[in-house]
Amino acid sequence: MDKIRVSICGYGNLGKGIESEISKSKDMELVAVFTRRDPKDLDINADVPVVKVSDAKEWADKIDVMIMCGGSATDLPEQVPEMAKMFNTVDSFDTHAKIPEYYDKVNDSAKKGSKTSIISGGWDPGMFSIMRTYANAIMPQGKTYTFWGKGVSQGHSDAIRRIDGVKNAIQYTIPIKEAMNRVRAGENPDLSTGEKHLRECYVVAEENADKEKIENQIKTMPNYFSDYHTEVHFITENELEEKHSKMSHGGFVIHTAETGNGNKHVIEYSLKLDSNPEFTSSVLIALTRAVYRMNKEGQYGAKTVLDISPAMLSEKTSEELRKELL
Amino acid sequence: MDKIRVSICGYGNLGKGIESEISKSKDMELVAVFTRRDPKDLDINADVPVVKVSDAKEWADKIDVMIMCGGSATDLPEQVPEMAKMFNTVDSFDTHAKIPEYYDKVNDSAKKGSKTSIISGGWDPGMFSIMRTYANAIMPQGKTYTFWGKGVSQGHSDAIRRIDGVKNAIQYTIPIKEAMNRVRAGENPDLSTGEKHLRECYVVAEENADKEKIENQIKTMPNYFSDYHTEVHFITENELEEKHSKMSHGGFVIHTAETGNGNKHVIEYSLKLDSNPEFTSSVLIALTRAVYRMNKEGQYGAKTVLDISPAMLSEKTSEELRKELL
Numbered sequence: 116m117d118k119i120r121v122s123i124c125g126y127g128n129l130g131k132g133i134e135s136e137i138s139k140s141k142d143m144e145l146v147a148v149f150t151r152r153d154p155k156d157l158d159i160n161a162d163v164p165v166v167k168v169s170d171a172k173e174w175a176d177k178i179d180v181m182i183m184c185g186g187s188a189t190d191l192p193e194q195v196p197e198m199a200k201m202f203n204t205v206d207s208f209d210t211h212a213k214i215p216e217y218y219d220k221v222n223d224s225a226k227k228g229s230k231t232s233i234i235s236g237g238w239d240p241g242m243f244s245i246m247r248t249y250a251n252a253i254m255p256q257g258k259t260y261t262f263w264g265k266g267v268s269q270g271h272s273d274a275i276r277r278i279d280g281v282k283n284a285i286q287y288t289i290p291i292k293e294a295m296n297r298v299r300a301g302e303n304p305d306l307s308t309g310e311k312h313l314r315e316c317y318v319v320a321e322e323n324a325d326k327e328k329i330e331n332q333i334k335t336m337p338n339y340f341s342d343y344h345t346e347v348h349f350i351t352e353n354e355l356e357e358k359h360s361k362m363s364h365g366g367f368v369i370h371t372a373e374t375g376n377g378n379k380h381v382i383e384y385s386l387k388l389d390s391n392p393e394f395t396s397s398v399l400i401a402l403t404r405a406v407y408r409m410n411k412e413g414q415y416g417a418k419t420v421l422d423i424s425p426a427m428l429s430e431k432t433s434e435e436l437r438k439e440l441l
Numbered sequence: 442m443d444k445i446r447v448s449i450c451g452y453g454n455l456g457k458g459i460e461s462e463i464s465k466s467k468d469m470e471l472v473a474v475f476t477r478r479d480p481k482d483l484d485i486n487a488d489v490p491v492v493k494v495s496d497a498k499e500w501a502d503k504i505d506v507m508i509m510c511g512g513s514a515t516d517l518p519e520q521v522p523e524m525a526k527m528f529n530t531v532d533s534f535d536t537h538a539k540i541p542e543y544y545d546k547v548n549d550s551a552k553k554g555s556k557t558s559i560i561s562g563g564w565d566p567g568m569f570s571i572m573r574t575y576a577n578a579i580m581p582q583g584k585t586y587t588f589w590g591k592g593v594s595q596g597h598s599d600a601i602r603r604i605d606g607v608k609n610a611i612q613y614t615i616p617i618k619e620a621m622n623r624v625r626a627g628e629n630p631d632l633s634t635g636e637k638h639l640r641e642c643y644v645v646a647e648e649n650a651d652k653e654k655i656e657n658q659i660k661t662m663p664n665y666f667s668d669y670h671t672e673v674h675f676i677t678e679n680e681l682e683e684k685h686s687k688m689s690h691g692g693f694v695i696h697t698a699e700t701g702n703g704n705k706h707v708i709e710y711s712l713k714l715d716s717n718p719e720f721t722s723s724v725l726i727a728l729t730r731a732v733y734r735m736n737k738e739g740q741y742g743a744k745t746v747l748d749i750s751p752a753m754l755s756e757k758t759s760e761e762l763r764k765e766l767l
Contacts (some may be wrong), residue, residue, distance in 0.1 A: 135701050139582045215764055240767045242575070242708075245751050247766045249568070252727045252754035256465045259766075299713075374723060375461050378715035382568075387625075389704035397700060401578045421752040421762050425571050428578035429747075436747050438541055440577060440585075441561060441570045 119407045120177065121400075122147040124168065124194065125184035126157055128362065129207065132396030133182050134161050140400055142430050146178060168194070175201045180403045182206075192217060199224035199232045199417075203410045205402045207237040207395055214240070222417035231410040232417045236402045237395040238386055239263070241420055243368050246384040248421050250370030254380065257372025260298045262290035262311055266364025266391065274339045275316055278332050280324030283352060285359040287315040290367060291344075301371045301379045309342040316347045317359050364391040401428040445733045446503065447726075448473040450494065450524065451510035452483055454688065455533065458722030459508055460487050466726055468756050472504060494520070501527045506729045508532075518543060525550035525558045525743075529736045531728045533563040533721055540566070548743035557736040558743045562728045563721040564712055565589070567746055569694050572710040574747050576696030580706065583698025586624045588616035588637055592690025592717065600665045601642055604658050606650030609678060611685040613641040616693060617670075627697045627705045635668040642673045643685050690717040727754040 121143050123130045130148065137145050147164050150157050154165040166174065171181075181198055183206040185191050191208045198204050199221050208217055214235055225232040235241065239261070247259050268288045275284035294311050297304050316333055320326055330347040333340055350358075370382040388394040402420070405427040409418060426436055447469050449456045456474065463471050473490050476483050480491040492500065497507075507528040511517050513536045524530050525547050534543055540561055551558040561567065565587070573585050594614045601610035620637050623630050642659055646652055656673040659666055676684075696708040714720040728746070731753040735744060752762055 132701070139580070141581075211767070214767055215760070218763055235767060242579075244767045245575070246710075248751040248755055248762060249571070251766060252730075252751065252756070253568075253723045254465070255467075255756060372723075374719035375458070375716055378719055380715060380720055380723075381711075381713040383709075383711045383713075384572075385707075385709045387707040387709075389706060390701055393700035393704055394706055397579045397698075397706075404578075419763060419767055421755075421767060422750050422759070424748050424750045425574040425578065426747040429574055430578070430581060433748070434541070436574060437544055437745060440573045441537070441540055441566045441745055441747060 118142055118144040119404065120144060120146045120179045121403055122149060122174070122178045122181050123184055124149040124171075124181050124198065125190065126150055126159060127184060127186075128392040129396060129399075130182075130184040131160075132390070132392040133184065133399065134159065136393060136396045137400055139397075140404070140430060143400065143403065147174060149181070171198065172201060178202055179407050180205060182399055182403060192220075195232065195234070196220045196224045199230055200228040201230070203230050203406045204232045205236055205399050205406055206232075206234055207241070207399060208235045209237065209240055211240065218417050218419070226416045229415050231406050231415055233402045233406045233419065233423070234417055235419055236399050238388075238398060239366065241395075241398050242386065243366065243384070245420050246368040246382075247370075250368070250382045253382075254370065254372035254374070257370050257380075258303050259368065259370045260306070260311070261366065261368050262295060263366040264288040264290050264312060264364070266366070266388075267359075267362065268314075271314065271316075271339055274336060275318060275333055278329055280321050280329050281318055282321050283319040283355055285317045285355060287317075289313050289315055295367065295369065298369050298371065299381055299383070301373070301381065303371065307342070309344075313344040313346070314340055316345065317350050317355060318347060319352045319355050320349055361389065362391045363389050364394075404428060404430065444468055444470040445730065446470060446472045446505045447729055448475060448500070448504045448507050449510055450475040450497075450507050450520065451516065452476055452485060453510060453512075454718040455722060455725075456508075456510035457486075458716070458718040459510065459725065460485065462719060462722045463726055465723075466730070466756060469726065469729065473500060475507070497524065498527060504528055505733050506531060508725055508729060518546075521558065521560070522546045522550045525556055526554040527556070529556050529732045530558040531562055531725050531732055532558075532560055533567070533725060534561045535563065535566055537566065544743050544745070552742045555741050557732050557741055559728045559732045559745065559749070560743055561745055562725050564714075564724060565692065567721075567724050568712065569692065569710070571746050572694040572708075573696075576694070576708045579708075580696065580698035580700070583696050583706070584629050585694065585696045586632070586637070587692065587694050588621060589692040590614040590616050590638060590690070592692070592714075593685075593688065594640075597640065597642075597665055600662060601644060601659055604655055606647050606655055607644055608647050609645040609681055611643045611681060613643075615639050615641055621693065621695065624695050624697065625707055625709070627699070627707070629697065633668070635670075639670040639672070640666055642671065643676050643681060644673060645678045645681050646675055687715060688717045689715050690720075730754060730756065 181202040187210045271286035365387045368384045509532040597612035691713045694710045
């Protein structure tokens with residue numbers, strides 16, 4: 116069997132996750148890593164060439180799928196519409212509000228090159244989107260809730276780090292149990308994000324910093340913290356490194372609905388992940404298989420996880436799936 | 442918009458569930474109910490004709506999808522290969538071991554008639570199959586466990602009812618919490634069905650029956666109970682009717698896997714259903730939309746839930762899905 120020739124574009128946490136996890140799929144091989152940095156400066160683990168992104172064109176015939184591992188803020192909106200003309204791509208674009216606009220751009224590019232691009236893979240958007248869609252399709256009369264955490268929010272951690280007197284900080288988003296239980300009970304409550312989640316902050320203060328003032332600045336910060344129940348804990352740099360350097364995350368999608376004469380139903384999907392980038396990588400690798408197959412079938416343009424059947428993602432044949440997993 | 446014209450074949454619990462739930466989908470309408478009984482003897486709620494199954498041929502142009510609501514033991518294997526020549530069909534065939542053989546037969550029939558048949562819909566097989574497949578595709582190195590319950594097992598209830606001195610009985614299959622927690626902890630235990638589930642029996646004994654003997658006969662019954670932790674409770678007929686006549690069910694699919702350097706991941710999907718037939722109906726109705734669309738696209742033959750994208754099941758457009766649920 117010819118293996119699917121895969122490359123990584125961008126060697127951050129996600130790129131490293133792909134590099135670590137791709138060997139678990141029997142039908143793929145990593146063939147190159149693309150970077151905007153000087154390739155000489157990049158120390159990768161895999162035994163494959165490191166290539167400058169600007170030289171990607173020369174690899175058009177040597178790669179089946181390019182996994183785009185940049186960030187959603189600036190990297191992906193710039194890079195994917197370019198790459199999608201030359202390669203089948205998979206990405207994890209996660210700025211929910213901008214997805215429709217992003218979709219259109221990537222769709223145009225991919226269609227021009229007779230390529231296929233799966234956008235917004237991962238777990239949210241990604242597996243959680245799949246769960247919301249199934250639940251809503253089965254029971255459109257019901258209501259779907261998404262809870263995130265426990266996990267680190269990079270944006271909130273950064274916001275704390277910008278406060279005067281703060282040396283370092285990590286912020287966890289934590290779903291509120293009582294809110295989850297009201298949802299599971301079928302109460303259909305109206306809940307703001309702040310009523311669904313609390314924010315736990317671990318802060319390393321500069322020597323002689325005014326901790327009371329820092330705590331107050333965090334708790335009253337508009338948009339980020341003021342609408343939430345926020346807890347602030349001051350710890351040492353060592354403690355932060357020892358106890359809070361794991362990139363764990365997770366969350367819940369809960370859908371409740373009634374049928375017939377007041378019969379209640381609860382559909383719940385949850386993820387508990389020690390490594391957010393490694394789990395996201397695992398999803399992107401399965402999507403890599405799907406994008407390769409869809410392109411072979413002539414399904415060009417941009418696609419999302421909602422356009423892909425479960426079988427398309429699996430390395431098992433349809434016969435095996437019917438026998439073993441149906 | 443033309444609505445999808447749907448009919449029900451078989452008016453038991455499932456057929457009644459379809460009748461009750463189909464109005465929740467805006468794009469479908471019930472047009473007929475087919476029965477093997479004398480139509481005059483069937484008292485249905487919907488205001489549609491009741492038709493003898495043997496007259497189905499005359500309805501070939503008036504129905505888009507026939508939802509087959511018979512049992513898996515004898516009804517579906519007989520009826521679906523016949524109906525699939527004339528109609529797009531959806532069914533909930535759930536004898537796991539016989540699915541490959543059943544698939545082949547239905548596939549032949551549907552292809553002959555340029556029709557499409559979705560087999561084995563519902564929740565297991567069905568939603569649970571989808572969850573097993575996604576989890577296995579994302580993390581093929583991991584292990585998937587399915588737990589059923591708490592819910593009534595019709596087969597086990599019947600087995601108790603056949604014992605001398607038993608007037609009526611209900612048997613619940615209950616997942617064992619300790620086993621579930623070992624799975625969630627990533628221990629990857631080897632567990633037999635008996636180590637994953639216990640059996641709770643509510644028994645109405647005949648007057649003067651030897652209860653001790655009945656309890657012993659239940660607990661030692663091979664295949665059904667002897668390999669399980671089994672609890673037997675004697676209750677009155679009234680109590681059975683009041684407390685144990687709901688058709689509730691549910692279960693769990695749990696997949697655990699490791700990535701990178703010992704990072705653990707837990708994917709969990711659960712269903713808690715007050716009405717097994719009404720939930721199953723809701724799934725079959727979403728599949729009805731999919732089978733209609735797939736047939737329009739020229740995808741003929743037998744399909745399973747694993748061949749269908751989430752978007753195919755939804756009454757929302759792709760644009761709406763990307764905006765609202767992705």
